Amino acid sequence: MKYSELVTPKNVVSAATGAGAIFLVAKTIMAVIKCPPYNPRPLTLVTRLSQAHHSKIMMDSGELRGLLASLSLRLDDYSKNMVLHGITRCVYLLDTEASACTYEDIKLVASFLDDPDVGIKIQTLHALKAFTGIWKFRIKIQEFIPKVLETITSIWDNDVHVAGLRLLNGLALPDHTHALLKKRMPGLMEILQMGNNLTQVQVLKYLSMLAQKEDLLFDIMNCQVYPEFLNLFQPSQPGNLLSELLVFVERLCEGRLTPHYQSVHWQYNESSLHEVLFGDDSRLADCLLSLIIHPEEGVQIQACRVILKLQLNEEGEIARIRHSDPIFSSFFSDSFIESTC
Template sequence: MKYLELVTTKNAVSAATGAGAIFLVAKTIMAGIKSPPYNPEPLTLAKLAIEHQSKNVMDSGELRGLLHTLNPKLDDYSKNMILHGITRSVYLLDTEASACTYEDIKLVASFLDDPDMGIKIQTLHALKAFSGIWKFRIRIQEFVPKILEMVTSLWDNDVHVAGLRLLNGLQIPDHTHILLKKLMPALMEILQMGNTLAQVQVLKFLSMLAQKEDLLFDIMNCQVHPEFLHLFQPSRPGNLLFELLVFVEWLCEGRLTPQYQSVHWQYNELSLHEVLFGRDSRLADRLLSLIIHPEEEVQIQACRVILKLQLNEEGELAVLRNSDSTFFSEPNIGSSFIQSRC
């Protein structure tokens, strides 16, 4: 057979592959000969990652460059992209982010006043990223009043979500409580009319506020829509129902405190208190329908609220009877609460 007949496409590929393999083996052997003596200390993946970070990430200067570039005179697109880059860099470049200063935080926060909605949202995202660094958290609290005003004055779901996510990661200063009392109706409106993401975030925020003794009555007395209890429908997303039940549990906890029970509070007719805890409230029926919810955490939380309602009712009777011994002869209210509806 002639030599040319042996040179097929398949044979050529095989030969090239074999030659490439031999070349790689030879290159590896030569690299081994030229390399330093073997170090028996194991080089773990973690050490490799740390070495890579120290060489390529910690000294990148990317975040500092973005902050130097950020300027209110830039066009909206540039500001938006730079703020997005700052957010990304703060999350990824811990050392560079920790090296930032209060002036850097003030520079970023100044874009909360930008007229463009997208830039406001990117600024909130950037501040949220910085709030993950403990030394900046207190500094960012200085902007809480501005963020609260923005969240409650602009009807934009993305602003609501971004602003409330930021607020939920901060300690709310006591001096903002007067402002919060004024803004409570707007927060309650987000809960009733916002999209699911905004509702979840505002519920987390309201749960935090419900733990503040001087804000509890303002939350309870806030006006709500007559159909407020529709939020408890089993068809609602599980995460929304869970946060809603957590919020109601905190309200129950607040009602149980001696300080709260020592005052005879007067509530508006369509207040949150009357809808949830008033004599004509249908909350019990809603809770019983959630006990069989497909998601276990919703079931458990619904049961917790039912038990807290039992304690609330017993506590109210105790106040009415001035802790008279005849109170203890009453039937178990929690049991009757459930049995009468099952």
């Protein structure tokens, strides 16, 4: 057979395909020879915690039950701290075991709010906060709201304030606590003015919730504040603080627009929050104008919302006076007629 007869298109394609396959096999073998031995990367801490969490969900470890059984007033302060910290960790990580706890377990943990050591009070507040993540305990923990309020308003410690307020912000507010809140309102206002940034943000969230309760609105606005209260509105303040502060003022404005508020002629003290924010000599409008150009868009938007609510408050106040004061109403009508003539 001649060479020209062997070199046909079909034979060339077959040869190229075979050569290509041999080349790929050889390349694969060489890559395996040169490749370093398999050495799995160590798992990250987050991955290990996640795996441990899921494995413990499938099997009750008994860790949380053991910690609760060991919690006792007879322990030294260090041991109390460690056990309460362990309980908090287990409640967050071991859903099944935490859900199996009882009301008696919650009462046992809450009893350490009476401990004289501030650090133990803080750990107790953290543990109760963890238990609020379990739906069936939220209403039960409301029972301890009076004790938590007493704790955060009678101890001047930023960590106590933050831990207590985070707990309170995660709970609904029963009506029977309103009388106590009226007594504790000056303490909450003191925390707002003198606390650090984290504490101020938490207390503003709480006050914003309270401002939506009609029977608490007057007590909030009649709280005495320092003359420099409006310094909280300075553009140099952190954006998260300004946002929460403006939400709080917006809630107060909304409260002033309610029929209940407008049906009563309220008398506020000269140095009250109401006079500082809404009085004739208030500089709140100037503060709000400076926040309209704040670098953070959320602060700008919230400042505009408050300005709008203030305008509605002014219109509502004029309407209220017209209906309640015949002389003013007559004067307003005469002025309107003259202006249209």
